[in-house]
Amino acid sequence: MTSATRRLPLHDRHIALGARLAPFAGYEMPLRYGSTVEEHHATRTGAGLFDVSHMGEVFLRGPGALAALQQLVTNDVARLEDGQALYTVMCSPEGGIIDDLIVYRLADDDWLLCVNAANRDEDVAWIREVVGDAATVADESDEWAQLALQGPLARTIALPLLAPDLEDLPTFGVARARLGDHALLVARTGYTGEDGFEFYIPAAAAEPVLDRLLEAGEAHGITPVGLAARDTLRLEARLLLHGNDISRETNPVEAGLSWVVRMDKGPFIGRDALERIREDGVSRRLRGFVLEERGMLRAGYPLFKGDEQVGSLTSGGIAPSLDGASIGLGYVRVDVASEERLDVEIRGRRLPVAVTRKPFYRRDA
Amino acid sequence: MTDFKVPDNLRYTKDHEWARREEDGLLTIGITDFAQDALGDITYAELPETGRTLDTGEGFGVVESVKTFSDLYAPVAGEVAETNAAVEEDASLINRDAYGEGWLIRLRPQTEDAWETLLDAAGYRAVMESGD
Known part of the structure; x- marks a missing residue:
């Protein structure tokens, strides 16, 4: 400590x-x-x-808050009414994910952004830079x-x-x-x-x-x-963790987060880069993995197709709700992203993993 | 710290393993109560093939917990005579009964005096308290 x-x-x-x-x-x-x-x-x-309580609470207040937020995040916060929230990311001009966050509209001039603790200081500096004097930025974490x-x-x-x-x-x-x-x-x-x-x-x-x-x-x-x-x-539940599964080095398209990128909402930071990425196509994609033998997937383990490394894990662990199977998330090269099975290397041994696009667990509706 | 079980009839290593001398001369090896508690829920144990010979301090396996994994080191040189299949099946036995059903391997020591090189209970308590 x-x-x-x-x-x-x-x-x-x-x-x-x-x-x-x-x-x-x-x-x-x-x-x-x-x-x-x-x-x-x-x-x-x-x-x-x-x-x-470690999570960061950042408030945007003032009549310019909505317009500033629309610049800051990729999702369309103009769709929110008072008392509604949405999940989004905020991107760098290059399209990298600075953080993922939930934006709550408390009132048209009062917005709460819940950001990751590890990114708080960097986020607040970035938000202040983007928002300028269009709204008040208060880090009340x-x-x-x-x-x-x-x-x-x-x-x-x-x-x-x-x-x-x-x-x-x-x-x-x-x-x-x-x-x-x-x-x-x-x-x-x-x-x-x-x-x-x-x-x-x-x-x-x-x-x-x-x-x-x-x-x-x-x-x-x-x-x-x-x-x-x-x-x-x-x-x-296949919820991503910033710092592991997403980061400034990853973009929302390859991370499967295109659903929070609303090109139709007007300009926002990262938009041009993300448009280019969409047109050019991504080089890798986020996938889920289920280890088919005993063992434990961990972040950083390399993934193989045959003898060729095609990606690596960004998260891994046990799935107590799946009979204790080991599951993980990671990026693989786009040409193998549709494979049903790849190999993971754990301490020098190659073991098969099933590849999935879906959440590992979904609660009964 | 003093709440962890450290049976007096066992010997220990600074790597938080225990050894018990059996009547047939084999040493039963496991991880200590302190170690299982520090690891949290143990989800998987990777144990060696029987017949493998190990040098003192050689890695012979891994225990994985929810958050981390930990290498296992041979407390003394010897040959792996038996591994605990029950733990390979259900590694939570280590959490539930670290000194009993949660044992890991039985080792045939290379030398007679190997046992004497290990820490006694008081020596191991000192290791725990040093926070090592």
């Missing part, structure tokens, strides 16, 4: 809950409380509670805690605690609400492949809100979940 590692508002609660802490993106984060596999299953079958309640019982646990009634809050909807005496933002978003909420909570209210959720969730088996299970959950 270096002195540069910062503590989150709920640090003492994590200690009390028996968390094993680990440094992540400059914060001391709960890696796991008990068994990662059990935390994973608890989220899939009941409700998992995650402290994701240190003032907000964030809890995610995810799983099939998340609604059962949270809805009775919230006022007003958010029964009808749609997926990717966001609303101001109160939990007891505490004002917070409630979003029906997440990073697990399950239904649930993300709560944006003023840091001073983080402890009482956590306590209230744990208390109300006890009868429903609510389980604190650490970062390790957050990773297995997101990987099964």
